[in-house]
Amino acid sequence: VAVATADLLERARGGDKRALARVLTVVENDEPGAADVVRRTFPQAGRALVVGVTGPPGGGKSTLVSRLVGAYRESGQRVAVVAVDPSSPFTGGAILGDRIRMQSRALDEGVFIRSMASRGHAGGLARTTARVVSVLDALGTGVVLVETVGVGQEEVEVVRVAGTVALVTVPGLGDDIQAIKAGVLEIADILVVNKSDRPGADETARDLAQMLTLGTPRAGWKPPIVRTTAATGDGTGDLVRAVERHQAWAAESGERERRRADAARIEVEALLRDGLVRRLERRIGGDRVRLAVARVAAREVDPYAAVEELLRDA
């Protein structure tokens, strides 16, 4: 396993997209060799610019991401898009037709596009996304764009992997969307009003500005509101510059280190939990755990008592 992995990693680092896709599949599905990949790539990660793009469906995010890919490619760096769709837990993958719009970019040798299935991530979708981003980063990707659809806790967790998060809205989504924005607003470093050639763009920008004044005040960074029209490309440069400014601020203010420390804590704690459970099962046997579950399901014992008993014997 180890030799095959080293070879695969070398080819992926050299720009072989099929090798890269294979490496990511190993990591995503936690196949044998996944830990080896993480170990080998970990020291080289931490260099890429990671930008999260999130917001409710219908905001034109994929088109905007495609524009960003074009803009970042101008610098000659390799660019990757990781498209995550947590709203589809059972269909096993991204179901957004929008994705097809990225196809023209996919022909570019320096662009790598990954749709992440959202099923089967025992450790959680956010953790898997963070690993995929870390591997892309370590293997020479200069810019990673993480696109998620939706507005729930899961999306918030997924997009935390990014150094800079852009929340994309559009004019005319109506009052229902207001409720959603209030929650996600707090993770946004940049607010984007896309399709800003539509009527109502001024009001949307004004609403966002007002919502910002209501939220928890942040130390040192006021999320700018950027207007884009992804269909024509208008405003893409403004967005890229806003990302640059946020990155500069994050590096200087210590925000970048804070986010990295949070990510490390989540990963270490999760691996620790997994390791402890595996060790317990080795010691007392997986059947003991299954039996305890069955007794709890039958209400013969409460879950606390069942777990205490397992821990006592371990």
Add this chain to the structure above:
Amino acid sequence: VAVATADLLERARGGDKRALARVLTVVENDEPGAADVVRRTFPQAGRALVVGVTGPPGGGKSTLVSRLVGAYRESGQRVAVVAVDPSSPFTGGAILGDRIRMQSRALDEGVFIRSMASRGHAGGLARTTARVVSVLDALGTGVVLVETVGVGQEEVEVVRVAGTVALVTVPGLGDDIQAIKAGVLEIADILVVNKSDRPGADETARDLAQMLTLGTPRAGWKPPIVRTTAATGDGTGDLVRAVERHQAWAAESGERERRRADAARIEVEALLRDGLVRRLERRIGGDRVRLAVARVAAREVDPYAAVEELLRDA
């Protein structure tokens, strides 16, 4: 603590809403006494009818839930509503103005309404919801309606606590909503087209029926499509009857036992993980874990190696 809890539980069981609210707060915030509450109530739970109501914002779910409360109250049973809003991870609570519409029901002595804050559930929102539902069930609530807003993984997890899940849509939500429905569709036991007096209700029902044929075939249960107009109350009886039919099928087919076993497994595994981590920290000290996190954040060591080291010394 134990004595206070016993007294509180007795008052809650007797119908004292303030005592019940206090008990649920203890459980929700994992305050001292939470484990004691779970232990004491666990044997009595498992009797309530638990119905999940989910769907995208703007579907009129709260009005529909209010109608269901009215319908179930006719049987004289105590009814509780647990309103969960995972889309608001930071604002610390349900932000939906819809909730106010429930107020008239709240004056009814046999109706208990609980809005669950979505922040600060270390064990996950779904786990906390399951505990709150279990406590309500054990303390004499005959029907628990769990309402969630949204369409992501978190909502799916929350609503799994229910024995029957109704997915509420409305005519005219547009193509963007189609993408969302495909994912959540698979957890729905009943499909509700609310606001079905609006134009487009026939098309929405037809679209849903067609989407059902595309999904994974289910053994023995074909989710019915029920039309309601919550504003007038039309169709509430149809929905109640559909829930009854699903409950009868679930009891007979073994589906109910399967769901209970899943819930037990999730709870036992989560408690086991928590217990193992606490024991590890007692043995090697929390500082050791924090140091490992800091070294991973600084990329001095990869997370696997850091965790291996912690486990070796524990």
